[in-house]
Amino acid sequence: MRARNRLSAAFVKRAPAGKWCDGAGLWLVKRDDGGAQWVLRYTLHGRRREMGLGGGDVPLAEARRIAERWRAVAAVGRDPMKERDAEIRAARRDDITLAVLTADAFEARKSELRDEGKAGRWMSPLEVHVLPKLGKVPVTDIDQRDIRDVLAPIWHGRGAESAEKALNRIGIVLKHAAALGLEVDLQAPAKARALLGKSRRERKHIPAVHWRDVPTFYATLAEPTITHLALRLVILTGVRSKAIRFLRLDQIDGDVWIAPAEIVKGRKGKTVDFHVPLSPEALRVIELARPFERYGYLFPSARKGVISDATMARLMERRGMDERPHGFRSSLRDWLADCTEAPHEVAETVLGHVAGSKVVKSYRRTDFLDQRRVLMCRWADHVTGETGKVVKLVGAG
Structure with missing residues (x-):
């Protein structure tokens, strides 16, 4: 019996209810009601997984092509289902913009911020200095040069403190995006800091009356x-x-x-x-x-x-x-x-x-x-x- 390509297009059309193996982990699952689904079975890190590849209306040749692609992904130690989910999110570009992920990260942490959450001060440095220019950019595309360019005008001036806060919060947003499974550069803020250099603005302490006075x-x-x-x-x-x-x-x-x-x-x-x-x-x-x-x-x-x-x-x-x-x-x-x-x-x-x-x-x-x-x-x-x-x-x- 052949290890692969066991099924024929004609059989796929008239296959009775049951599970039919095409080889190399590709299966046709036919239900009693006539519906069908292509499934790829693979093993990753010792765990057996099943990944749906589409309904019975997907032609046999197309199912084999899709299965071959995801087998190659699993062969190098990556999870095909996670890779596909990431691709789907990337296709919905509006859902992973920096503005959307910033709002999502803020909501997730608002309860930890006490009054800063209610007053919106956590968001302020980003809303003023970052989001107007980078808000519509997908977080997966953000790199150190983007961050440097938006913060450079205030890095050494009166807005140095706001720039520092914005940089730290960009890092928080990127970590939030990574936790959601998005491929982002978590080192981008640190790299941006290196590009910006040490701030030349001296931090001034709030003037205080001497205790004697x-x-x-x-x-x-x-x-x-x-x-x-x-x-x-x-x-x-x-x-x-x-x-x-x-x-x-x-x-x-x-x-x-x-x-x-x-x-x-x-x-x-x-x-x-x-x-x-x-x-x-x-x-x-x-x-x-x-x-x-x-x-x-x-x-x-x-x-x-x-x-x-x-x-x-x-x-x-x-x-x-x-x-x-x-x-x-x-x-x-x-x-x-x-x-x-x-x-x-x-x-x-x-x-x-x-x-x-x-x-x-x-x-x-x-x-x-x-x-x-x-x-x-x-x-x-x-x-x-x-x-x-x-x-x-x-x-x-």
Whole structure:
């Protein structure tokens, strides 16, 4: 009996129900209802697979030609079914454009992004700098030169930070595309970085008021207005302005503010709330702000929601200051380093940072609340004009 080409075109037309082998893994499967299908059986990496090649209306000669093509693919260790799926996706060019895959990658990760997902800030660098030029290009065609060309105009200028974010997110999108089975160049972002070279733009830190000058500035916030009180609390707690703006009275338990994890940035991998110790001065500020409470928020906007992120910054800007509210976190951190003996991990926790290696983080269960309470009371003493000695933490060594 012949190993191949066992069937004839005439037999294929009148074949009864059953499975009929043409040889070399090609089978005609004839159903009782008269329908039929060509199937290729092959073995890859020790696993037996079956791949449909079309219905009974496919002529015998065409079925043999198709089968021969996919046998050759399997012979070199590639999976014919995966190869065919990739070809089908490639044929639907609109489905694998960078714009479509970017949106798909964003949706898949949005739950991990907290407020960045809702605000769309994750998408912004791509929407502004990349997608207008590369959005319609299939991800399988994207290479390092394409990426270099769209980012080069901003790589060394004012948009350097956005360019860096865009480059990183292109890498995420390409990994997402690869996970879907698309053949993309995962090294394209790294190659593009090499072509772009090291950014010549120096990163500028947010200007901060020196810790020695903080009491002078704090004393100028004497008016019982929402802006003055919010800025006072930013200084006293060392928490980012967003968390202060969204502060609710029901988050305060005694002298501890339980700040929800979703509004405390910088605690990557943390899903627990952040406990902020409140000094007597901080509690006094909160009491002064109580009359402004609306819809549960202590610092509401005149229209709706809470005060904007720019409200406090504008106050400092109008005074001709280069420093900004976020810089008071640096003021506090420098004070901790210069004027206290707080261990590094305690000082970092004051700012809401998660310090230490992955192993240390996984085993640490304390948030140093008692030690931080002492430090924040001393910081409040300094801020309000009372000078103190070097702070020593009992049992914190």
